[in-house]
Amino acid sequence: MLRGLPSVDALAIRIGGGGAAVAAARAAIDARRAELLGGAPAAADETTLLEARARAWLEPSLRRVINATGVILHTNLGRAPLAAAAREAVARIAEGYGNLEMDMATGARGSRHDHVERLLVALTGAEAAIAVNNGAAAVLLAVAALGAADRPEIVVSRGQLIEIGGGFRIPEVVAQMGGRLVEVGTTNRTRLTDYERAIGEHTGAILRAHTSNFRQLGFVEEVPVEALCTLGVPVIDDVGSGALGPLHDEPPVRGSVAGGAALVCFSGDKLLGGPQAGLLVGTADAVAAARSHPLARALRIDKLSLAALEATLRLHLDPEPDIPVLRMLRDTDTRAAAERLAEATGGEVVPVKSKVGGGTLPLLELDGWGVALAPRSIPGVVGRIEAGRLLLDPRTLSDADIEQIARLV
Numbered sequence: 001m002l003r004g005l006p007s008v009d010a011l012a013i014r015i016g017g018g019g020a021a022v023a024a025a026r027a028a029i030d031a032r033r034a035e036l037l038g039g040a041p042a043a044a045d046e047t048t049l050l051e052a053r054a055r056a057w058l059e060p061s062l063r064r065v066i067n068a069t070g071v072i073l074h075t076n077l078g079r080a081p082l083a084a085a086a087r088e089a090v091a092r093i094a095e096g097y098g099n100l101e102m103d104m105a106t107g108a109r110g111s112r113h114d115h116v117e118r119l120l121v122a123l124t125g126a127e128a129a130i131a132v133n134n135g136a137a138a139v140l141l142a143v144a145a146l147g148a149a150d151r152p153e154i155v156v157s158r159g160q161l162i163e164i165g166g167g168f169r170i171p172e173v174v175a176q177m178g179g180r181l182v183e184v185g186t187t188n189r190t191r192l193t194d195y196e197r198a199i200g201e202h203t204g205a206i207l208r209a210h211t212s213n214f215r216q217l218g219f220v221e222e223v224p225v226e227a228l229c230t231l232g233v234p235v236i237d238d239v240g241s242g243a244l245g246p247l248h249d250e251p252p253v254r255g256s257v258a259g260g261a262a263l264v265c266f267s268g269d270k271l272l273g274g275p276q277a278g279l280l281v282g283t284a285d286a287v288a289a290a291r292s293h294p295l296a297r298a299l300r301i302d303k304l305s306l307a308a309l310e311a312t313l314r315l316h317l318d319p320e321p322d323i324p325v326l327r328m329l330r331d332t333d334t335r336a337a338a339e340r341l342a343e344a345t346g347g348e349v350v351p352v353k354s355k356v357g358g359g360t361l362p363l364l365e366l367d368g369w370g371v372a373l374a375p376r377s378i379p380g381v382v383g384r385i386e387a388g389r390l391l392l393d394p395r396t397l398s399d400a401d402i403e404q405i406a407r408l409v
């Protein structure tokens with residue numbers, strides 16, 4: 001049965017030869033041998049099958065795709081596409097060396113956080129800020145930094161014991177960080193007195209977590225951050241998506257800072273529209289505690305994300321920043337784009353509702369226009385199936401994407 005398999009060298013030559021071809025041939029043959037030994041039926045022509053698989057192995061695994069789903073922060077498609085200025089910043093810093101941790105005036109060691117701290121301070125009104133690897137890391141670090149050994153208790157409302165996704169659950173985060181979770185209130189209603197009763201000499205912090213990916217309606221009550229901050233205990237406010245300006249009903253970062261939160265945590269690649277990153281902004285003391293915590297080193301942001309983050313934050317200094325995610329949220333008239341797309345694909349223009357996605361603004365539906373087609377697969381294009389038809393939503397398409405789809409169909 002295994003005799004039908006070509007040799008590594010023979011297969012490598014068929015796909016062009018060279019080191020990568022040998023690696024691809026070996027990987028394809030090894031995998032095929034395991035399949036056949038596992039009882040898979042032999043193919044009519046093993047060499048042709050293996051050639052196709054080895055060629056596929058040589059293709060980049062992480063590729064550009066066109067997001068025609070209309071879901072703006074599609075987690076599986078990489079959340080926020082970067083603004084041009086952010087892409088250029090990444091390319092510049094990737095090309096050579098940079099002043100990541102060097103003060104160029106003195107030659108002394110600098111801090112990578114300095115590249116974004118001033119901007120975050122200007123944009124949020126906080127005293128200090130740092131950036132880490134992602135939003136989950138920011139929450140982890142905040143809990144670790146403020147929950148000291150002698151004050152391990154982290155107080156959380158029962159209405160905010162949330163799962164963010166990918167198994168990231170607030171109670172487990174607190175436990176992992178060596179904290180002791182103190183639950184207060186009920187699923188639907190928590191009052192200031194509930195918190196007051198729970199606070200004692202072992203309280204490290206109060207943690208608020210925004211219910212980003214779901215909403216409670218009806219007989220519901222939670223305590224505003226300003227009121228929590230009067231209790232004399234540091235408040236960590238995990239606002240999730242990081243709205244710097246007013247954005248539908250998302251809690252603005254500035255509001256939590258002004259309310260007195262010790263640390264406000266949010267993501268870089270949700271409504272900020274930047275790279276994967278986690279931001280912590282707050283009081284000088286709390287940010288210093290986060291910076292000097294041993295976990296900060298393990299959770300640190302890399303230079304490419306930092307370059308994209310700095311450029312994205314700079315764009316936010318403009319009240320109407322030219323950032324793809326924010327443009328998609330603003331664009332109400334997608335009709336002209338839908339008409340171009342319909343002409344290119346032979347589809348029909350139909351009304352559609354787009355979603356924000358990424359566990360953000362779960363109830364918001366953005367009205368617009370899309371194109372419905374008979375179901376089919378367009379290589380490298382992800383759409384959605386609705387009522388048995390393929391729907392392409394131009395909200396998440398650039399003009400170049402529409403031209404590309406036109407070429408593909």
Ligand SMILES: *Cc1c(COP(=O)(O)O)cnc(C)c1O
Pocket residue numbers: 134135136137139164209210211212213238239240241266267268269277278359
């Ligand atoms: C999304 C989210 C996080 C996690 O942020 P990531 O950047 O996805 O790691 C944490 N908390 C809340 C409330 C969120 O919405």
